[in-house]
Amino acid sequence: MASTQTSNTSSSESAKRITLRDIGKELGVSHSTVSLALNDHPRISQATRDRVKKAAKKMGYSPDPMLAALASYRRNQQTKPITASLAWINAWPEAEDLRAHHEFDHYWKGAYEAAKQFGYRLEEFRLDGKFTPQRLHQILSTRGIRGILLPPHRHQPDWQDFPWENYSVVRFGRTLHAPSCHVVTSDQVSNTILAFVAMHKRGYQRIGFVAPEAELRRNGIIFELGFMGGQRMVPDAPKLPPLLLPRSKSTGERRQALVQWIEEHKPDAIFTSLTDLPQMLQEKGYRVPEDIALAATTILDTPIDSGINQHPEEIGRVAFLTLNSMINEGSRGIPKIYREILVEGSWVNGTSLPPKGESAAR
Incomplete structure (x- = not known):
């Protein structure tokens, strides 16, 4: 009944x-x-x-x-004809520097291909002294562009009075402080815990973390929190303090701080976001991986081949899907409730961090 x-x-x-x-x-x-x-x-x-x-x-x-x-289902069976455009805003002082970063270039590629599947074309727009926020808005409005993707930036752009309320906007990463729109980024806490556990499984006990202090500030000490979480996941491993190198110091002072930290804490492996760490160690007489093994927060844009694959193309794809959903819902402007969508990375074995016995035998 x-x-x-x-x-x-x-x-x-x-x-x-x-x-x-x-x-x-x-x-x-x-x-x-x-x-x-x-x-x-x-x-x-x-x-x-x-x-x-x-x-x-x-x-x-x-x-x-x-x-x-x-x-x-039907959409996924065929590529739709291009019917509208989306904006990727590049406010870097030198425009080509943005996608010279492989990680950021993969953001673009992932978003571009996903957008194409839904009938959108992703286009890059410059923002500089000649191309003001007001001019940008005028062009986007005239062309009927309502969706914006904001890639990472080293410096905070001067958006002036750009009318964000007219657009659906998604940011990549945490480097931009404004606008306070939804974010798609890598799960850096989870990735750092994953790296610490993987390094320990490969036989390393004294695992350290080295990063620029400014980077941790930009990311809200996310990596450091992940490192502390990784230490708790492996309670029998010594808990080395992280080394945060301030950019205010000279290159020589930073290298000296690195040597002092190594001599005091004697790490056998380091997890790092510093692309020049292998060179710094080599100049101070340390061999990689024989003396100190290395793993990177991202294996792109670095000579370190062990570490985390952050799956940047997937981050780009998810950023577009988030933007597309907002456009379909008519969601524009600065949201009242902020969303942060995290994409989990995966561990990659490489020569910079072989199993502990292998590095010692070299």
């Missing part, structure tokens, strides 16, 4: 479902116009989009999950 009631209830709800055609009939427009308006397509005027959304809400419209799944 209960089964019959459930079936009847389901049939009743199905019969009452408001469709796109119902909304179109109410407003005197086609169902395809309603669909495009609900998805914030730039081909539909803002006034029409607002009118359709208001009517849909008033009539109690909600998407059919089965039809949405079918539409998603």
Whole structure:
């Protein structure tokens, strides 16, 4: 009997479902116009989009999950023709320096390919003395571009009075302090714990962590928290303090601080984000990996081949999917509730951190 009631209830709800055609009939427009308006397509005027959304809400419209799944399946079977663009804003002093970082270039590639599957073209826009935020907004607005991806930046751009409220925006990483939009980045705490445990499993006991102090400040001491978590995961390993090198010190002073830390704490392996650490160690007479083995927070953009693959193309893909969802929902401007989406990395074995016995035998 209960089964019959459930079936009847389901049939009743199905019969009452408001469709796109119902909304179109109410407003005197086609169902395809309603669909495009609900998805914030730039081909539909803002006034029409607002009118359709208001009517849909008033009539109690909600998407059919089965039809949405079918539409998603069809999308995945073929690449859609390019119908709109998204903006990737590059405010680096030297534009080419951004994607010279392999990690950031993979962000671009992941986002670009994912966008193409949904009928978008990802385009890079410069922001500099000649190309102001006001000019950028004018161009984006004229072209009907409503989605923005913000890659990492070394310095904070001067956004002036750029109208973020007109755009759906997603940031990569934590380097940008503004705008306070949703973020997609690597799970640096989880990755650091993973690295510490993997290094310990390969026979290393005295595991240290070395990074620029400024980098930890930008990332909210995320790596350091992960390192402390890794130490707790392996309670029998000695707990070496991390070495944070301030950029205010000269190169010679930083290298001397490194030597003093090594002499005091005698690490047999170091987890690091410093790309020049192998060179610094070599100049001070330490062999890698015979004397000190190394693993990197990311195996890209570094001569260290052991460490974490942060899966940057997946980060790029997830950033686009997040942006696409926001565009479809009509979510724009600075969110009241901030989201941070983390992509987990994986450990990669390499020659810079062989099993402990192998490095000693060299």
